[in-house]
Amino acid sequence: MPRSLNSTLMSAQGLEAVLIAEREPLLRFLRARGAGDAAEDVLQDLWLRVTALESGPIADPRGYLFRAANNVMHDRYRSAQRARQRDSAWVEVHGGPGEASDAPLPDRQLIARAALDEAEAMLRAEGERVLQIFRMFRIEGIGQRQIARDLGLSLSAVEKDLQKAYRALIRWREAHDAE
DSSP states (O other): OOHHHHHHOBOHHHHHHHHHHTHHHHHHHHHHTTOGGGHHHHHHHHHHHHHHOOOOOBSOHHHHHHHHHHHHHHHHHHHHHHHHHHHHHHHHHHTSSOSOOSSOOHHHHHHHHHHHHHHHHHHHHTOHHHHHHHIIIIISOOOHHHHHHHHTOOHHHHHHHHHHHHHHHHHHHHHHHHO
């Protein structure tokens, strides 16, 4: 086989190298074709296909990748379109989105409430201040410096109380996982 022809023929491994080298041009190509924010996802799908590819040499790997990227994008579009049609047909058949609720089932609510009570008891065992600082920081979203100012504590004291809270929750989690 002539050397020039041999150098242009690529296996799947060489195709991966070309894909890496052509990443940015492929992303621009996909975005220009309408992939938008999904361009990265399309490129990931293309990567998965290329790495699973068991084929012979490819004479024009760059062109092959651009065609394959376009095909992957179209496959994703058609799949999303079919999903929308399927969902629309389901709504038509069942007369609406139904009575689904985001609320957990009652038994799960009870289990969650009991777990929350146990975790709160573990925190309370570390001291009311630890529980208060944990709530302010993790639940109310107040920064540690602000908590220190509000409670008249040093930042170090707030950090140490949060560490106590986290250690207590780790112990609770380990005990809970053992059950």
